[in-house]
Amino acid sequence: MxxxxxxxxxxxxxxxxxxxxxxxxxxxxxxxxxxxxxxxxxxxxxxxxxxxxxxxxxxxxxxxxxxxxxxxxxxxxxxxxxxxxxxxxxxxxxxxxxxxxxxxxxxxxxxxxxxxxxxxxxxxxxxxxxxxxxxxxxxxxxxxxxCADRYFSLRGAFLDHRTPCLAFRLEERRRINIRKDALAELGLPTGSWLNDLKDCLIDDRPPDFPVRIRWKEAGGMKRERQVPLGELVEKIVRITPGRKIAYITDAVYSAANARTILALAGGVDILFIEAPFLHADADQAARKHHLTARQAGLLAGTAGVKRMIIFHFSPKYRGREEELYDEAAAAFRENRGRRETPV
Ligand SMILES: [Zn+2]
Structure with missing residues (x-):
């Protein structure tokens, strides 16, 4: 990760x-x-x-x-x-x-x-x-x-909160995992060279590119080895898709906002989404241009996110936070796999 x-x-x-x-x-x-x-x-x-x-x-x-x-x-x-x-x-x-x-x-x-x-x-x-x-x-x-960096990209989309409000999506490039067991089998140490190895992959170096491995033995003796990138990839690297994380806050529950949220947050691993109000107070939520916990859960369910984290609770529910979590979780389960979110 x-x-x-x-x-x-x-x-x-x-x-x-x-x-x-x-x-x-x-x-x-x-x-x-x-x-x-x-x-x-x-x-x-x-x-x-x-x-x-x-x-x-x-x-x-x-x-x-x-x-x-x-x-x-x-x-x-x-x-x-x-x-x-x-x-x-x-x-x-x-x-x-x-x-x-x-x-x-x-x-x-x-x-x-x-x-x-x-x-x-x-x-x-x-x-x-x-x-x-x-x-x-x-x-x-x-x-x-x-922006796009060697390691990730950042996207934004506008939501309506009676003022333009940005929602965000962070996407890691492919994730490079090191198989620690294989490392031990090859007699290679852990250390900062593993970051260099990952950078070689991010920079698309050729398979014969020599990766330098330097370490100190228990007695303090310095050792160095060079191994071709391709060999290391084959033996100790596992590549998986990068993690995707979205952040949605301060949005009224409207058809336009729902469309934007679903497009931005579709399929993410973690969705942070505001849930300031209980659905019993949906009128107040609408007046203040915010979501209810139920609406947050419905959107997260339709977006097919792996994990939903709600936040931005109104102070009026202090001591009743469990109700917000329960309401959002129930709506999430209810709408999972549905392609439409009722607005
Ligand atoms: Zn706010």
Missing amino acids: MFSAVLVNPPGGDPGVYLEMKYRRRALMFDLGEIYNLPPRKILKIEYICISHTHMDHFIGFDHLVRLCLGRNREIALYGPPGFLGQIEGRLGAYNWNLVEEYVNDFDIVVTEVSPEGWQRTRRFSCRHGFRPEGEGEERPFDGLL
């Missing part, structure tokens, strides 16, 4: 999912409410942050993040809805940065504002320049893809 995904806060707390790439010291986040539950060492691994919309509970953690990263060598890419660039500029412009020009390290925030009209614009806010945005920004078309 490469990505692990957990809610940062209890389900009644601010939204935020922390996605960590194992063994790579890298992490992503979906939304950025309060993040005091995350230890600084975890916050400092974050490289990408996807913001659904800028209601306070989804974005208040930004200042905490910036404060921790000050003076360090970091680059963080942020993605957000219409108006996002101006909001980041305003947020950073609210502080006095007269001392940062002396910092040795570069801390850059690279912000992309995504538009439902099919474009995305990116600007850089550099600590060294007092976080004043640079240039006019680079504009390119938005067809659903936010």
